[in-house]
Amino acid sequence: LTLAVLISGTGSNLRALLEAAAHPDFPARVVAVGADREADGLAHAEEFGIPSFTVPYAAFPTREAWGDELAAQLDVWQPDLIVLSGLMRLLPAAVVARYAPHIINTHPAYLPEFPGAHGVRDALAASVSQTGASVIVVDDGVDSGPILAQERIPVLPGDTEATLHERIKPVERRLLIDVVQRIARGELELAP
Ligand code: GRF
Secondary structure (H helix, E strand, O other): OEEEEEEOOOOHHHHHHHHHHOOOOOOOEEEEEEEOOOOOOHHHHHHOOOOEEEOOHHHOOOHHHHHHHHHHHHHHHOOOEEEEOOOOOOOOHHHHHHHOOOEEEEEOOOOOOOOOOOHHHHHHHOOOOEEEEEEEEOOOOOOOOOEEEEEEEEOOOOOOHHHHHHHHHHHHHHHHHHHHHHHHOOOOOOOO
């Protein structure tokens, strides 16, 4: 199974995928990494010798124009699966329609709780005793697609957004790698 991974930030989930895919018996490989900005995580792609591309959101007049260029870049690689892993941008409907259901996303909350760009901060603000991590199929809503995997994670007294997010990320990484492996082995269907 060939993967294209899209990021905006540090790419810790990307790195976990790259490390997993480096094992010969892992049934998927990352063929390209894309970002919507000069993301720090692109350094992981370089370290692993994976081609990367940047489609700077700020360089386009509309979300749709940005999406069209992103799709054009993805089409170069023809990935079997697109993994949004810290992409802090909603994909235009046309991009989702082009690849669905072969797009998955990691989210640092127990969906449908706390969707959107600030799932960790929102959980803290809600003073809940537990939150979670989720891997979903991307649809044209906001973190609203079918849930492929999720796990509860405790919120501890004194947690900050950073400490809670750092507790969530390792769980996200484990769920993501497991989901990719199951998809690659035909054990997990994406089509609704
Ligand atoms: C991850 O928690 C991801 O789910 C969320 O943003 C974070 C990105 O972290 N959308 P990283 O860039 O993978 O380190």
